Amino acid sequence: MILEDNYGRKHDYLRISITDRCNLRCIYCMGEGGVKLLDHDSILTYEEIIKFVKALVPLGLKKLRITGGEPLVRKGVENLIGGLSQLDGIEDIALTTNGILLEPMIDKLLANGLKRVNISLDSLRPETFKKISRVGNVSDVLKGIKAALKKGLNPLKINVVLMKGFNDDEIYDFLKLTLDNPIHVRFIEYMPLDGHDKMWKERYLPLTVVKEKAVSLGFELQRAEGIIGNGTAETWKIHGSQGTVGFINPVSCHFCESCTRLRLTADGKFKPCLYWQEEINIRKAIDDPVKLQELIQYGLKMKHEKHRMDLENPIAETGSARSMVQIGG
Ligand code: SAM
Ligand code: SF4
Numbered sequence: 001m002i003l004e005d006n007y008g009r010k011h012d013y014l015r016i017s018i019t020d021r022c023n024l025r026c027i028y029c030m031g032e033g034g035v036k037l038l039d040h041d042s043i044l045t046y047e048e049i050i051k052f053v054k055a056l057v058p059l060g061l062k063k064l065r066i067t068g069g070e071p072l073v074r075k076g077v078e079n080l081i082g083g084l085s086q087l088d089g090i091e092d093i094a095l096t097t098n099g100i101l102l103e104p105m106i107d108k109l110l111a112n113g114l115k116r117v118n119i120s121l122d123s124l125r126p127e128t129f130k131k132i133s134r135v136g137n138v139s140d141v142l143k144g145i146k147a148a149l150k151k152g153l154n155p156l157k158i159n160v161v162l163m164k165g166f167n168d169d170e171i172y173d174f175l176k177l178t179l180d181n182p183i184h185v186r187f188i189e190y191m192p193l194d195g196h197d198k199m200w201k202e203r204y205l206p207l208t209v210v211k212e213k214a215v216s217l218g219f220e221l222q223r224a225e226g227i228i229g230n231g232t233a234e235t236w237k238i239h240g241s242q243g244t245v246g247f248i249n250p251v252s253c254h255f256c257e258s259c260t261r262l263r264l265t266a267d268g269k270f271k272p273c274l275y276w277q278e279e280i281n282i283r284k285a286i287d288d289p290v291k292l293q294e295l296i297q298y299g300l301k302m303k304h305e306k307h308r309m310d311l312e313n314p315i316a317e318t319g320s321a322r323s324m325v326q327i328g329g
Pocket of ligand 1: 022028161188191193324
């Protein structure tokens, strides 16, 4: 038994959302009032998450990413990382974070086995950062990035969701960051995930604009290979730069045929695809590894060939319309 779907895709990567809570309120991720939060009782315990992962390792699971909501707001996250890193067969544990709490927590995260971080940062300018995140201070994220660089975390990736009229005037600044630092900036297309169709249609930009801008600025882009964990990103390098520039184009040019990722939501739902509504409640089988494996195999067979996140097919088609903070980005 391996983690294979009906289209021959073999999955070795699980993204685990550990909370739907967050210390920011990013406009593309949730409405102004936030989302309806899950009861504490419905959130998987760390012990349950470890049981789930342990059951999937014999089927080929090798790589994990801890996400949320904001994973660093859940108490004891370092203990979860510690527990997961003890499992034979798990080769890589990464974290996606908004970086606000990273600097004070980085030592204990690394001491417990965290290998890499992706930090989300949509603007380098304090006012724009506040406009996008509604409540955050960019200086806290920059401290987190500095701490990660100081610890020699490599590759250090910065995720930038590009939005028309918000941060498309900062393309140069982000490209420049890769020239001067060993940082991998990954531009991400804004996805229509929470049913906010109107804003998405107004703000969505295809990432071709970044390439066009780079060329117009005289940057010479060349393909870069071998960046760990860059499965979904098309990766380039500016001639002479220390870092790279990645393009994650889920809307304009989807990468479904090479998808190797699975998701576990904070409330214990296995999701074979970010986009489609199919979810399987794994909680009832959490103490039975064989049953868990059967449920996952069953779920994998429901995985669609492609998502339909394009300009003609807004997310409403899936019916579920959960936002990223609820699914786990
Ligand atoms: N709170 C953490 C963070 O922001 O990095 C982890 C969770 S967040 C949901 C994970 C990633 O999803 C972030 O990089 C965020 O920018 C991205 N994201 C959220 N909503 C998105 C959307 N509608 N389109 C594209 N990316 C989105
Ligand atoms: Fe929070 Fe991350 Fe969503 Fe921003 S993108 S609101 S930081 S979960």
